[in-house]
Amino acid sequence: MKLWLTRIQPDLRHRDARRDLASAVGMHHRLMMLFPDGAGDRARERMGVLYRIEDAPGGAQGTSHILVQSHVAPALDRLPSGYGTAAAKDITQLLHVLTNGLEVRYRITASAVRKSGPTTRAAGAQAIVPLNGHAAEQWWQRQAEEKAGLKLTSVHTTPLDAARGERSQDKQRIRHVRTCFEGTAYITDAEALKQTLLTGIGRGKAYGCGLLSLAPATRRPQ
Template identity: 55%
Template sequence: MNDIWLTRILPHPQSRDARRDLADAVGLHRRLMSLFPDGAGPDPRASLGVLHRVEDAPTGPYILMQSGHRPDISRLPTGYGAAATRELGPLITALHAGGQIHFRCVASPVRKPGATTRAHYNLPAVVPLTGAHADEWWMRQADAAGLKVLTLHSQPLDSATGVRGQRGTGQQRIRHARTRFDGTAVIIDPDQLRAKLTDGIGRGKAYGCGLLTIAPSRSRAGGTTP
């Protein structure tokens, strides 16, 4: 299988660039993509396999990024923060049916009503899901990822927001409702799980949603961090 890299970036609180990126989902996406070469095609994020999320820790927030190519962390601005990268290939290759894991995913659970339903109830094209409806959405995603969920805890998070595009050329405000899903599961289909680990889950992948991380059940969720 292709290489998969996991990078952890611990922004320095004194860095103005880092503070600005953490407050702007679009800006953070641009920052992370700047760590890779140009010329990756019409959808560079997907071509390079870049997924990320921001995690909170007692020492402050940090950025967790997965990619199919090793990033050049020297491209971060001077004083931006500390960064470390490691390869996930051995962990992903070792996945096997019957293995028990911890999982974590910050995702954007939604449903897309049909045109008739939208017109009747005056609904938008995409409806964010919360509570039990978000949990049901996650159970479907986990099934598609080759997992049988054993335990699940979900927590709503602030939406990922930002402005995409240049002034004067048609700016677009983006907003993705987010829920963090933590729990344990048994691997049913390792190949399906590998595909979802690589591709991500749901919408808003450029803006901090969809990164699924796993760890053996003897470790805590999120234990794949470098």
Template identity: 55%
Template sequence: MSLWLTRIIPDQRSREARRDGTNAVDLHHRLMALFPDHVTTTAARQDLGVLFRTEATADSGHQILLQSSVQPDLTRLPSGYGHGTTKSLAPLLTAMRPGLAVRYRIAANPIRKPGHTTRELYNLSPVVPLRGAAADDWWTRQAGTAGLQLTALRSEPLDAARGTRRSDQHRIKHDRVLFEGTARITDPVLLRTRLTAGIGKGKAYGCGLLSLAPHRDDQ
């Protein structure tokens, strides 16, 4: 299994970089353009294993994390857009074993879909975003089915991923929550699969990228 992690630091003097920072659909298209032109299927994102997350950092201010099963071509970024680096995640995948302690971070779209009767009774939308303890419970369940046993959990709401799809002008909105903390690996095979596929909804628009790093109990 090949997996790559690319870190892009956008230059805020670039109009294209600033626009992508506020529009999850535009950023999706920008990142997909870093891959071979011959990948044109409707499932191109899944075929390439593309997941991404935007986040603030103490040193650079803003960064884009892009994970993919094919190494991206950063020369395809527009002139002046910013700079980036790519590394293989092979060492992380190889190191995974039952009982290994890890740090994790994921910006996910925790939701529930009430049944028709419940929606009518409480006047609910077909998709209900989760917050607080309900969101934490959602992530705990997702982590368990991904081969992780959580040992610490912190969460905070993020701005929603928003944009307008080019194909049909449909406006998308995915509420996001940042989950981070520590865990122990229970099933490395399952974890590698979920790490590659992403977790939850909104994976095309900046949700579902699970980041892991080894963790010592004394850290």
């Protein structure tokens, strides 16, 4: 299976770029337009499309970019004229260098939540409880070790604005709490890690959450 990574640098002077960055739903639809039509139900999952918006340190204007991972190459000429610059590269080789014991740097923007049990839901509690702070860090520790085959050696968390938007087909408003987790880890289960890289982690994968980026610890992740 191929693995592609695309970097899009939107031009904030372009109306469509500004609108997409303001809505996680709008960004999802924009990015799915870059991939083949006719994929049927669960097209995003079938093509492995995950994305993350990377903001510049300190929230500098005009320097946000979008990372998009997919199993098929995107058709970048489908972006509107003047939308920004974009380039895609084949990163399939990354899957072959991930081995048990390798130290890596990681970065992921994920939606850390806890599901309430039937008893607490019956008492009126939220079905899905957003997590932050130490609780979010504990959530990531579990995801990394139990699902992603990683043993964390360091973690730094940064709370981010929630991914928001309104779905046009049913007017449902979506909201996914987001936290950026980054640091170092050792690979303990390379096969589990490869599967996690391909499928993402947690909720909100269609809306900018769940894309895990890795690189050998000698250099920073993409």
